[in-house]
Amino acid sequence: MGTRPGGVVNTRLPQQDRSRATRERLIASTIDVLASDGWAAATVSVIAERAGVSRGAAQHHFPTRESLVIATLEQTFDELTTRAADGEETLPEGPGRVEAVVTRAVEVYTGTQFKALLQVWSAAASDPALRETILPMERKFARAAHRLTMQSLAGGSTDPAVHRLVQATLDMARGLGLADTLSDDSARRKQVIATWSEVLAAALN
Amino acid sequence: MGTRPGGVVNTRLPQQDRSRATRERLIASTIDVLASDGWAAATVSVIAERAGVSRGAAQHHFPTRESLVIATLEQTFDELTTRAADGEETLPEGPGRVEAVVTRAVEVYTGTQFKALLQVWSAAASDPALRETILPMERKFARAAHRLTMQSLAGGSTDPAVHRLVQATLDMARGLGLADTLSDDSARRKQVIATWSEVLAAALN
Structure with a gap:
């Protein structure tokens, strides 16, 4: 302005x-x-x-604080989904593709937005009403993240093993995000992403 | 008594x-x-x-609350490490071994103790003094978890790729733990563990 x-x-x-x-x-x-x-x-x-x-x-x-937190979560999940989807076109074809997709997934869980989400998540662990409210939002986001990652890695594959490998990848990404909340973990993270991507690429082939 | x-x-x-x-x-x-x-x-x-x-x-x-929290963290990290080390002898040899080790690693991150740790972790994200205190404890625990998992999966291997695969496995375990804090995620978790163990076993061979 x-x-x-x-x-x-x-x-x-x-x-x-x-x-x-x-x-x-x-x-x-x-x-x-x-x-x-x-x-x-x-x-x-x-x-x-x-x-x-x-x-x-x-x-x-x-x-209320709850209404503000819910609006924030809704917008954050939307933004994270849109950002990942928009990145789709810039993903390389060929050997670097898997690592680019894994890196994109990990980025979702290592930014300021994830650190904020983690605070809500942690508060919800002991607040049943908040938990009931955010669970469906979190599930919708998890499904969108999974769908996008499946699409980028394996096109229209319906192989259940591929489906679960993508889940494992997102779990690993979430774990890396958690490791990054106490101290900057970016150097180690880069190596873990490279190793995971190599194994994942071999498994997908 | x-x-x-x-x-x-x-x-x-x-x-x-x-x-x-x-x-x-x-x-x-x-x-x-x-x-x-x-x-x-x-x-x-x-x-x-x-x-x-x-x-x-x-x-x-x-x-102070801080002294109680620190004593609790020390004891919890010790217990988790001892429990994992004690389980070493009951691990099967042969094809089921990798999945047993991955399951053991995931169990560390899905119990009541991890849910308590997550609360401290989350509080430490915005409390620099608490963060400085728990970081070295958390690092010591992470090294012990890594060493035990390396030992169980790959004996005395010094291959850096194996080292990082084990890190990735522990990151995945941590992410699965986080996914379990809002709702019971055990059915999905079991499938993710099985799929990742298969990929990991192939990569280790």
């Missing part, structure tokens, strides 16, 4: 656009606060302050 | 033994509270109450 000559832009944005922009800022701030400060710190007022949004405006959009 | 004829046993236990028993109960209770109620709930007084230990006695052993 910049300023146009002679005018203040923000207040000229149609109400609907301003409302959407506020919502986006709150969601981005939720990711940020969860990933850097953890679940306990991520209250609507802290998130609003970090977003530069008044507490009243934040509560107008999201009356 | 039972009662002997004509006497109250508890108060006859030497002071040192009673003290050790109290400590053990507090540590067991910490695992229990963390895994079922999460990090925020796991205060010294809640843990003491669940253990049936007075708050004063608990604070005598563990003046």
Whole structure:
């Protein structure tokens, strides 16, 4: 958002656009606060302050922390799925393809968004209501991730062994993501991805 | 602890033994509270109450939550390592061996102890002091888990590719553990273990 000559832009944005922009800022701030400060710190007022949004405006959009967290999860899962799908066209053909697909899968689990998700996940482990709410979202995302990875690695294969190898790959990616939360694990991760990809490529052939 | 004829046993236990028993109960209770109620709930007084230990006695052993959590992590990592090492002798030789080793590795990450560790891990993500304390413990445990799995799968092999395959297997095990925190994932997990074990056995040969 910049300023146009002679005018203040923000207040000229149609109400609907301003409302959407506020919502986006709150969601981005939720990711940020969860990933850097953890679940306990991520209250609507802290998130609003970090977003530069008044507490009243934040509560107008999201009356409870749960509603904000759910909106954040929905958008995050959508973004991660879209990003992986958009990357489809840039995947190389030939010998480097498997490693490129595995790297893409691991990237899903090693960014700021995954660190934020992990905080929600961890809170849900002891909060049955939150768990019931996020389980179907998580399952839908897991299915999408699996479908995309299957498509990229094995086209329309219906071989159950291939299906499960792709599951194992996503489990490995999730485990690498968890290992990365305490300290930067990127050097080791790169080697593990290369080794896994070699074995996976051989198994797929 | 039972009662002997004509006497109250508890108060006859030497002071040192009673003290050790109290400590053990507090540590067991910490695992229990963390895994079922999460990090925020796991205060010294809640843990003491669940253990049936007075708050004063608990604070005598563990003046702060941090000291209790560290003692719990130390003991948990020791137990997990010992359990895996003790299982060494019962591993089958021949074709079922790889799957037995992979299953053992996955079991480390799917029990109550891992669910408790995950809560500490997740809290440490936004607590630099806690992170600095648990990182060396976690690294020591990761090295022990790797060494044991290497030993069981590949004897004294020093092949770097085997080394990394074992790392990848432990990452997959960790990812399977994370997938199990929201809902029972055991049926899918069994299939993933079987599929990966087949691929791993072929790669090791």
